[in-house]
Amino acid sequence: xxxxxxxxxxxxxxxxxxxxxxxxxxxxxxxxxxxxxxxxxxxxxxxxxxxxxxxxxxxxxxxxxxxxxxxxxxxxxxxxxxxxxxxxxxxxxxxxxxxxxxxxxxxxxxxxxxxxxxxxxxxxxxxxxxxxxxxxxxxxxxxxxxxxxxxxxxxxxxxxxxxxxxxxxxxxxxxxxxxxxxxxxxxxxxxxxxxxxxxxxxxxxxxxxxxxxxxxxxxxxxxxxxxxxxxxxxxxxxxxxxxxxxxxxxxxxxxxxxxxxxxxxxxxxxxxxxxxxxxxxxxxxxxxxxxxxxxxxxxxxxxxxxxxxxxxxxxxxxxxxxxxxxxxxxxxxxxxxxxxxxxxxxxxxxxxxxxxxxxxxxxxxxxxxxxxxxxxxxxxxxxxxxxxxxxxxxxxxxxxxxxxxxxxxxxxxxxxxxxxxxxxxxxxxxxxxxxxxxxxxxxxxxxxxxxxxxxxxxxxxxxxxxxxxxxxxxxxxxxxxxxxxxxxxx
Amino acid sequence: xxxxxxxxxxxxxxxxxxxxxxxxxxxxxxxxxxxxxxxxxxxxxxxxxxxxxxxxxxxxxxxxxxxxxxxxxxxxxxxxxxxxxxxxxxxxxxxxxxxxxxxxxxxxxxxxxxxxxxxxxxxxxxxxxxxxxxxxxxxxxxxxxxxxxxxxxxxxxxxxxxxxxxxxxxxxxxxxxxxxxxxxxxxxxxxxxxxxxxxxxxxxxxxxxxxxxxxxxxxxxxxxxxxxxxxxxxxxxxxxxxxxxxxxxxxxxxxxxxxxxxxxxxxxxxxxxxxxxxxxxxxxxxxxxxxxxxxxxxxxxxxxxxxxxxxxxxxxxxxxxxxxxxxxxxxxxxxxxxxxxxxxxxxxxxxxxxxxxxxxxxxxxxxxxxxxxxxxxxxxxxxxxxxxxxxxxxxxxxxxxxxxxxxxxxxxxxxxxxxxxxxxxxxxxxxxxxxxxxxxxxxxxxxxxxxxxxxxxxxxxxxxxxxxxxxxxxxxxxxxxxxxxxxxxx
Numbered sequence: 003x004x005x006x007x008x009x010x011x012x013x014x015x016x017x018x019x020x021x022x023x024x025x026x027x028x029x030x031x032x033x034x035x036x037x038x039x040x041x042x043x044x045x046x047x048x049x050x051x052x053x054x055x056x057x058x059x060x061x062x063x064x065x066x067x068x069x070x071x072x073x074x075x076x077x078x079x080x081x082x083x084x085x086x087x088x089x090x091x092x093x094x095x096x097x098x099x100x101x102x103x104x105x106x107x108x109x110x111x112x113x114x115x116x117x118x119x120x121x122x123x124x125x126x127x128x129x130x131x132x133x134x135x136x137x138x139x140x141x142x143x144x145x146x147x148x149x150x151x152x153x154x155x156x157x158x159x160x161x162x163x164x165x166x167x168x169x170x171x172x173x174x175x176x177x178x179x180x181x182x183x184x185x186x187x188x189x190x191x192x193x194x195x196x197x198x199x200x201x202x203x204x205x206x207x208x209x210x211x212x213x214x215x216x217x218x219x220x221x222x223x224x225x226x227x228x229x230x231x232x233x234x235x236x237x238x239x240x241x242x243x244x245x246x247x248x249x250x251x252x253x254x255x256x257x258x259x260x261x262x263x264x265x266x267x268x269x270x271x272x273x274x275x276x277x278x279x280x281x282x283x284x285x286x287x288x289x290x291x292x293x294x295x296x297x298x299x300x301x302x303x304x305x306x307x308x309x310x311x312x313x314x315x316x317x318x319x320x321x322x323x324x325x326x327x328x329x330x331x332x333x334x335x336x337x338x339x340x341x342x343x344x345x346x347x348x349x350x351x352x353x354x355x356x357x358x359x360x361x362x363x364x365x366x367x368x369x370x371x372x373x374x375x376x377x378x379x380x381x382x383x384x385x386x387x388x389x390x391x392x393x394x395x396x397x398x399x400x401x402x403x404x405x406x407x408x409x410x411x412x413x414x415x416x417x418x419x420x421x422x423x424x425x426x427x428x429x430x431x432x433x434x435x436x437x438x439x440x441x442x443x444x445x446x447x448x449x450x451x452x453x454x455x456x457x458x459x460x461x462x463x464x465x466x467x468x469x470x471x472x473x474x475x476x477x478x479x480x481x482x483x484x485x486x487x488x489x490x491x492x
Numbered sequence: 493x494x495x496x497x498x499x500x501x502x503x504x505x506x507x508x509x510x511x512x513x514x515x516x517x518x519x520x521x522x523x524x525x526x527x528x529x530x531x532x533x534x535x536x537x538x539x540x541x542x543x544x545x546x547x548x549x550x551x552x553x554x555x556x557x558x559x560x561x562x563x564x565x566x567x568x569x570x571x572x573x574x575x576x577x578x579x580x581x582x583x584x585x586x587x588x589x590x591x592x593x594x595x596x597x598x599x600x601x602x603x604x605x606x607x608x609x610x611x612x613x614x615x616x617x618x619x620x621x622x623x624x625x626x627x628x629x630x631x632x633x634x635x636x637x638x639x640x641x642x643x644x645x646x647x648x649x650x651x652x653x654x655x656x657x658x659x660x661x662x663x664x665x666x667x668x669x670x671x672x673x674x675x676x677x678x679x680x681x682x683x684x685x686x687x688x689x690x691x692x693x694x695x696x697x698x699x700x701x702x703x704x705x706x707x708x709x710x711x712x713x714x715x716x717x718x719x720x721x722x723x724x725x726x727x728x729x730x731x732x733x734x735x736x737x738x739x740x741x742x743x744x745x746x747x748x749x750x751x752x753x754x755x756x757x758x759x760x761x762x763x764x765x766x767x768x769x770x771x772x773x774x775x776x777x778x779x780x781x782x783x784x785x786x787x788x789x790x791x792x793x794x795x796x797x798x799x800x801x802x803x804x805x806x807x808x809x810x811x812x813x814x815x816x817x818x819x820x821x822x823x824x825x826x827x828x829x830x831x832x833x834x835x836x837x838x839x840x841x842x843x844x845x846x847x848x849x850x851x852x853x854x855x856x857x858x859x860x861x862x863x864x865x866x867x868x869x870x871x872x873x874x875x876x877x878x879x880x881x882x883x884x885x886x887x888x889x890x891x892x893x894x895x896x897x898x899x900x901x902x903x904x905x906x907x908x909x910x911x912x913x914x915x916x917x918x919x920x921x922x923x924x925x926x927x928x929x930x931x932x933x934x935x936x937x938x939x940x941x942x943x944x945x946x947x948x949x950x951x952x953x954x955x956x957x958x959x960x961x962x963x964x965x966x967x968x969x970x971x972x973x974x975x976x977x978x979x980x981x982x
Contacts, residue, residue: 029893029895038893107841108840112840112841117841153885153893155892173811176930179932179933180932180934183933183935183936184934223810247811249810249811250810250813251814252813252814254817254823255813255817257825257846258809258848258850286814287811287815287964289962289964314662319748320660320713320745320748321663321737321777321778323740323744323745323747323748324741324744325777328742332744333748350598351574351598351602352597354601356747358748360748362597364662392666394669399643402645403520403524405519442669442670443669443673444670444673444674444949445669445672445673445946446943446946446947449939449942449943449946452939453936456939459934460936472779474779
């Protein structure tokens with residue numbers, strides 16, 4: 003453990019003052035976008051715009067150079083042409099700035115000797131007392147301190163346990179948006195681009211040391227020092243879960259890495275086995291990354307692989323059984339006495355209660371569904387309850403059948419009652435409950451269904467129940483969560 | 493080829509008159525739901541409700557028995573208790589009804605001797621001059637004749653080339669909704685449930701013979717006569733594409749099949765190789781099924797595996813390259829002279845033009861993106877153009893940056909201009925163009941983005957360009973389409 007890394011990165015994540023070098027009044031320029039974003043998200047420290055003209059920008063007094071700034075500057079954001087970056091960094095050193103992020107591209111990723119030379123110069127400057135992020139990155143998002151990436155003016159100000167590091171700024175920008183809808187909150191998110199100074203190893207070490215970070219996740223293309231990276235992971239193996247998407251492992255992907263961040267991506271087999279040994283939960287897409295982080299946030303530690311699956315509609319039963327089976331999860335038959343009790347509550351035909359518990363149609367009232375949840379709760383052979391609710395049928399078809407097409411969809415919602423059942427079953431049996439709300443409608447007309455879908459999703463989430471759009475995604479996320487638990491001997 | 497199967501099924505798909513046996517005035521009962529659905533979707537033939545009371549239902553005169561109906565009845569829909577089904581079918585025979593669908597469950601799928609006995613009786617009755625669908629099914633959707641399944645009152649009345657057969661009614665109900673948003677139209681969709689008479693083999697044969705059906709798709713759990721099924725497929729191998737989801741192939745799935753439709757599902761290895769030999773495009777989820785049907789509808793026959801991939805945001809490039817590579821597609825570097833020409837149109841840094849063509853940010857104007865499309869069109873080493881547009885950035889961020897948050901999102905859309913470019917590039921180079929519009933926002937606030945997303949999706953689709961929500965899904969659908977083309981020697 004290296005406690006000093008937390009101190010060393012303090013000026014990057016919690017700067018009391020920031021200079022935006024290359025600040026611009028032009029809305030389409032990075033120099034305006036990043037300045038505006040930090041102001042909008044509500045950074046409360048001092049902000050000093052710096053540019054050649056020195057005119058006021060966004061109502062802030064601007065400065066022609068770093069040395070004109072009256073106060074102390076902790077952190078600098080650079081959005082100036084590549085050829086002027088080293089000069090600006092020298093000014094930062096004179097001003098005793100402790101950290102900088104360079105958003106500018108045009109360095110090693112260009113594949114030119116000139117690009118490489120300029121990047122090497124930056125790396126040399128970093129050794130003289132300033133920690134540097136980038137170049138060719140989107141910067142730092144730290145909701146606690148009010149820093150945000152390019153563009154991230156509308157990211158959540160809520161802080162949370164996820165530390166995210168990424169060689170791709172675009173993925174950070176996407177993930178910040180996706181996260182808002184899913185109640186995923188970050189301690190810090192760092193787009194480090196070419197990573198000429200601060201890169202994967204330092205960030206990994208920081209996140210392990212950072213008390214605000216409980217879950218580490220990341221997107222990597224190449225790693226600057228593979229052995230060091232793996233050794234950090236192995237040393238900290240049981241400390242915090244690490245979820246990584248290592249991209250660029252195919253021949254085509256590897257070539258794309260080179261022109262994206264100028265890294266070398268390495269061979270697939272080597273990475274897969276090294277990450278496995280290091281206890282990393284490896285994912286392969288933005289969707290899987292998000293779903294897995296989400297599962298780590300919402301699933302209780304006693305979630306297990308033996309699933310009671312319940313809902314209406316037979317294909318759900320068979321297809322879902324296949325999905326779970328393929329992911330190493332099981333859908334064991336309910337214990338005979340529990341099944342008998344359940345059978346007494348339901349009609350003798352039109353359903354299949356063995357598990358998957360297919361109630362025959364999706365409009366089963368929550369009071370009935372609750373009996374199935376209770377059965378799964380009571381059954382010692384079941385760890386996890388998965389409840390499928392297809393809102394289209396419950397809301398839209400039910401409204402229609404009751405000849406009430408003029409009423410708002412929320413009046414037909416099972417959610418308040420079902421959420422109460424989920425909470426009481428969780429309280430009583432202490433088992434994991436996962437909601438699956440497939441969205442099967444995307445035609446232009448039924449937008450009210452999408453609005454209500456989001457409202458219900460938010461309600462379950464707010465009560466701590468994860469919601470997935472498909473059973474396949476839920477099952478994959480659960481599998482990933484369990485692989486970590488197993489690996490840790492939890 | 494058996495031409496008489498088309499004639500034999502004429503009364504099922506194009507009945508001039510229908511009896512709904514078990515019609516009810518109670519909105520939650522199947523006997524009302526199916527009657528209402530057929531009336532709402534606009535079936536234009538004669539409808540005769542039949543039930544014990546004989547009172548008017550939904551404004552239609554009802555009859556106490558089949559024999560009281562004055563006119564001829566082509567087709568009967570049965571929603572009465574299982575024990576009364578055979579009696580009602582005998583009445584149908586007397587009335588010379590030619591086809592029937594039995595929505596009622598409680599037969600073979602219960603696993604009881606009584607259930608099996610009743611189903612065997614139905615199968616015997618079918619041999620006496622009436623074709624029977626079900627029991628335990630949702631029935632027939634045929635937009636051309638105005639028949640619809642349970643529930644399917646709001647399915648499209650537009651007719652199209654897809655013939656769909658399914659052992660699961662729930663999947664039919666879902667697919668009908670999904671299809672509306674995707675512009676997928678059906679010749680016929682048949683939920684055949686337990687399939688005691690009409691089942692997979694007959695339906696497959698029918699769809700091969702039916703002139704209205706160009707693409708055959710289906711969801712199977714078990715098949716009543718595997719050798720016959722495979723022999724139909726092999727005999728017709730080059731006639732029409734067949735896309736099948738064979739579920740229940742895992743141990744867990746197989747057990748669920750038994751209690752869903754009472755079928756035996758068979759072993760995975762045997763099915764996989766048999767379907768492959770028979771030229772079937774095999775899929776493994778509802779999502780893949782839909783995406784693949786969609787690809788067959790929208791992709792031109794010269795779509796190929798060499799993809800030019802273009803858009804903004806670096807992770808898209810690397811991750812996308814991995815995705816395409818893993819699916820056997822390629823992202824070859826553009827030919828040197830074409831790349832040179834392209835480079836002259838873009839700034840020297842902040843992008844990567846080799847392919848994937850990463851333009852650095854998603855707000856690239858369509859006029860610029862068009863140059864990349866032209867390059868892909870011109871390059872003899874490229875078959876297919878994939879264009880990624882993340883609408884969140886283009887619409888929401890652009891509006892925000894231009895300080896115009898009060899304007900509707902559609903004012904910031906690139907779609908009209910980009911669609912024009914797509915059309916002109918397609919016209920000029922005759923290459924497949926696939927749009928990818930990832931949706932990264934699902935938080936409750938930004939519903940206007942979802943509305944605009946659907947509008948843009950509809951605009952591209954209406955012009956014949958397929959739109960996918962992710963590159964992974966687009967690539968998988970293209971791969972499936974190409975596997976068929978290759979198999980057919982096209």
